[in-house]
Amino acid sequence: MKPLLxxxxxxxRMTVRNRMALFWNxxxxxxxxxxxxxxxxxxFEVDIGIAxxxxxxxxxxxxxxxxxxxxxxxxxxxxxxxxxALEDGNRSVVIVFEPGExxxxxxxxxxxxxSNPQQSQIALSAVQQFLDQINLxxxxxxxxxxxxxxxxxxxxxxxxxxxxxxxxxxxxxxxxLIGLASxxxxxxxxxxxxxxxxxxxxxxxxxxxxxxxxxxxxxxxxVVLIGLAKLLFDLRIDGNxxxxxxxxxxxxxxxxxxxxxxxSFAKNQEAADALANAFAFPMLFLAGVFFPVDSAPAWLQxxxxxxxxRYLADAMRDLMVRGATLPDEWFNILIMVVTATVGLLLSLRxxxxxxxxx
Amino acid sequence: xxxxxxxxxxxxxxxxxxxxxxxxxxxxxxxxFTAVDHIDLEVGDDEIFGILGPNGxxxxxxxxxxxxxxxxxGGMIEVNGxxxxxxxxxxxHLIGVQLQTTSLxxxxxxxxxxxxxxxxxxxxxxSERIDQLLAxxxxxxxxxxxxxxLSGGQQQxxxxxxxxxxxxxxxxxxxxxxxxxxxxxxNLWDVISGLRAAGKTIVLTTHYMEEAEVLCDxxxxxxxxxxIACDTPLRLIQSLEQEATIRARVARGLDLDxxxxxxxxxxxxxxxxxxxxxxxxxxxxxxxxxxxxTEIDLRxxxxxxxxxxxxxxxxxxxxxxxxx
Numbered sequence: 001m002k003p004l005l006x007x008x009x010x011x012x013r014m015t016v017r018n019r020m021a022l023f024w025n026x027x028x029x030x031x032x033x034x035x036x037x038x039x040x041x042x043x044f045e046v047d048i049g050i051a052x053x054x055x056x057x058x059x060x061x062x063x064x065x066x067x068x069x070x071x072x073x074x075x076x077x078x079x080x081x082x083x084x085a086l087e088d089g090n091r092s093v094v095i096v097f098e099p100g101e102x103x104x105x106x107x108x109x110x111x112x113x114x115s116n117p118q119q120s121q122i123a124l125s126a127v128q129q130f131l132d133q134i135n136l137x138x139x140x141x142x143x144x145x146x147x148x149x150x151x152x153x154x155x156x157x158x159x160x161x162x163x164x165x166x167x168x169x170x171x172x173x174x175x176x177l178i179g180l181a182s183x184x185x186x187x188x189x190x191x192x193x194x195x196x197x198x199x200x201x202x203x204x205x206x207x208x209x210x211x212x213x214x215x216x217x218x219x220x221x222x223v224v225l226i227g228l229a230k231l232l233f234d235l236r237i238d239g240n241x242x243x244x245x246x247x248x249x250x251x252x253x254x255x256x257x258x259x260x261x262x263x264s265f266a267k268n269q270e271a272a273d274a275l276a277n278a279f280a281f282p283m284l285f286l287a288g289v290f291f292p293v294d295s296a297p298a299w300l301q302x303x304x305x306x307x308x309x310r311y312l313a314d315a316m317r318d319l320m321v322r323g324a325t326l327p328d329e330w331f332n333i334l335i336m337v338v339t340a341t342v343g344l345l346l347s348l349r350x351x352x353x354x355x356x357x358x
Numbered sequence: 359x360x361x362x363x364x365x366x367x368x369x370x371x372x373x374x375x376x377x378x379x380x381x382x383x384x385x386x387x388x389x390x391f392t393a394v395d396h397i398d399l400e401v402g403d404d405e406i407f408g409i410l411g412p413n414g415x416x417x418x419x420x421x422x423x424x425x426x427x428x429x430x431x432g433g434m435i436e437v438n439g440x441x442x443x444x445x446x447x448x449x450x451h452l453i454g455v456q457l458q459t460t461s462l463x464x465x466x467x468x469x470x471x472x473x474x475x476x477x478x479x480x481x482x483x484x485s486e487r488i489d490q491l492l493a494x495x496x497x498x499x500x501x502x503x504x505x506x507x508l509s510g511g512q513q514q515x516x517x518x519x520x521x522x523x524x525x526x527x528x529x530x531x532x533x534x535x536x537x538x539x540x541x542x543x544x545n546l547w548d549v550i551s552g553l554r555a556a557g558k559t560i561v562l563t564t565h566y567m568e569e570a571e572v573l574c575d576x577x578x579x580x581x582x583x584x585x586i587a588c589d590t591p592l593r594l595i596q597s598l599e600q601e602a603t604i605r606a607r608v609a610r611g612l613d614l615d616x617x618x619x620x621x622x623x624x625x626x627x628x629x630x631x632x633x634x635x636x637x638x639x640x641x642x643x644x645x646x647x648x649x650x651x652t653e654i655d656l657r658x659x660x661x662x663x664x665x666x667x668x669x670x671x672x673x674x675x676x677x678x679x680x681x682x
Contacts, residue, residue: 005478010466017465048435190461195520198425201478202449 002128003305004205011213021179023317029171029225033164035291036290037233040159046126047073047090049082052097059097059106062134072126086111091268093127160233164225165316166289171221172248173283173309178264178276184263185272193353203351211256219245226320238323246326247333251312254336257343258308264350283309311335376403378559379424380529383581386419395583396433398557401528401561406554408574409563410668412680415571416583418458423456424561438527438619449599451479454521458532462505462516468492472519479524490621495549496518512541518549529553531562547573552620565670567680569610579672586675591668598674599623600666604635604644607659616654620646637669 016023050330053063053076067074075082075091082094094111108131112124117335187193196202196206203242222245229235286293286300287309296304304310326333379401386394387555392418401407409417422428424435424447435442442449462471472491476483492498495515502510508516521529531550535543550573551558564570569640570577578588589593610631617626622639637643640663651658669673672680 002480003480006483007472010470010474013470014465016465189459191459192461192463194427195455195457195462195476196458198427198450198457198481199475199478200450231614 003201004209007201007206008111008212011203011209012216015213015217021154021175025171025179025221026224028174029093029167029221030228032170033160033225033229034166034232036163037229040163043308046092047075048072049085049091049094049128050076050097051079051094052296055097055099056087056104058100058104059108062097062106062108062131064132065134069130083111086113089113090320093124095127122161129203158231158233158236161236161321162292162317163290164229164235165320166313168248168320169227169251169287169309169313169316170289171286172218172251172312173255173280175214175221176257176279177259178258178273180190180210180259181209181262181266181272182269182274184260185266185269188263188352190356191270191354207260211253215249215252216254218248222248230272234322236303238321240325243319243326244316247315248311248331250336250340251315254312254339256345257340257347260347261343261350264347264352283307286310287306287314295349308335362491372403377401378403378438378451379561380436381420381432382434383661384420384435386416386423386428386431390605392583394423394430397580397585397679398582399578399585399588401559403577404554404557404559404561405575406550406562406573408570408577409580410565410567410570410574410577410672410680411563411580412678417483417565417580418532420580421563422621425453426450440446443493451524454524454526454529454532454536456521456529458536458652460484460517461513463505464504468497468508469487471505472523475520476523481524491519493521494522494552496545508569512544513537513543514546514550518546519666522553526558527559529545530647531560533563534566535564535566540572557624565680567672571668577668579668579675581672581676582668587671589650594671595666595667597646598666598671599638600636600674601638602636602640602663602665604619604637604640604661604663606633606661607631608633608656612656616650617647620650622646636666636667 040184048066050063051064053059054056063074066072075085079096082091082096085091086094091110096109096111098107098109100106105163110124110127110131112160124141129158155334184193184299193206197203226241227238230237258279262272262275262279266275285289286296286304287307288294288304289309311332315329315336318329318332319326377400379399381397381399383396383398384394385392385396397416397418397420409420411417424432424437425444426442426449430443437449438452440448442451459517463474466474467527469485469488470494472488473483476487481487488501489498492501495518497512497515497519500512500516505513505516518529520535521531534550535546538546547569550560550562553601555577562574574591576589577591577594578585579594580586580602587597589597608628608631612628612633614628616627617623617633617635619641620626622634622637622643624636624638626635635643635647647658650656669680672678
């Protein structure tokens, strides 16, 4: 036990002192969360000002509907007051209701801030979609405003809640694939693996030590990233965090074993980095880390389904924000376990102690 | 150095040494290339045994087969009576190994590296023991430096310290002084002599004949996978019956035969403008050479004589220089 524990300890020390790796493992995903969190959090909380809500029953109904949508923050007031608030940047859009041609009709004038096009564009389209829906319903039915259908397809899931599990999956992949592959190739290139082979310390324990330290680091990553998102953006956590951490370990093992496979193929560190990135980069965008891929075109679906990261990201998201339990995720877990097993068997077969001299 | 010389004289006369390493008909091929060609070796207790030869002679391959890092194609290796081919792990506990090129884990200090390697052997990792090892290789002041901050000589001394963590009976050093400046090389020689004084058997490879001559009790000269001579440096040199080499810079296009015919001369050659005459009697040959020079009005620049050394032994055995 003593040799193994020392090796694990040495691995911790090396990781903590390796600033480059620390950056990629911690700072990089943190930057993503902070950046995207702030960038998109405002977009998803649309401040709506309503004036003349009491014009008639229709306007009252619409105002009431708007208030029930959690993505909208609705304030009511006078037309002058609300427009002033819009100019001050406190509203995304302002809707002013005036009586329509018929008693039960209303005319809605929507004002938006031209100087903040991105934000108002999103707010505008959301409101537009909402109002269109009402009008559409009005065409069908005899009455204008019995609008009880689900108005706009805004999910209660905020972007940050979608993003954080994805970022977590991404950082697990990065430290597994890139971190492990380049570390082992470097060890081989520098002759460190041979030096270890000259001692009675077995290879299997050397690998176990590395995996043990990487798993701990992955858990630390998870704690830091979730903590950060909770602190800054009040991240929604519906699931049991223990399950999340178990999934972190399962996912890490899968990507560590893929990292091993890459380290067996790559001749030097540059090749290892390039190869690992060639695997990781497409997964970043096509595996549903930053945006959902369920709505991606049909021809893309088989590609995203071939990516192990998709299953990890899905599982993390289900466990964190959708309140799923581990048994619910049996399929995603199975994919991870298969990936880990195949990777490990392959890399043990391909393992080389020294850089080929040829 | 005088005590080392005396000791060497003593061992060279003892023929009944206890063999701690025995190698019989060991061979290894890489494709069409024969790296080690059926060699026999015997290393005695408490001696410094050197394997001398040019690059690519098979020195490292031989060492690494004994260390259990490479699998031989055939032959027998016994270390302290243990079959090293069948039970490499038992042997690994008995020996200390310094590889030709090892850079170590970055981000760990010298002290941490020594403790880590000691732990890998399940050996003593106490700070007293590490201090002791640091002192042995004179790295006390560098104990908190990172391995990649050390100079070449300090790195070699660190890797010797790592070879000693398990207090091994036998220490293998693969070209320990290659790439070091003369001062660092001499420091390392002192460290290695100190190890022998502490009762360890040392097997080292080198392509510096001076190193083999100064440091080793016995030397095996290796070339193209074969051991072509094995004895004490003194006896190897004596076997040449050559006392010295006379060297001088001369005009080009001289007739070699007139030098070869001088009394006492074994052979003579001229490479560009460098004349070298190997002789078994310096005084006679030199006197005759000077007489000849006066007679034919030949200018001898940078005239010098060098006592015969292992370089000459290698040249005599292979017809090539060790440095080629």
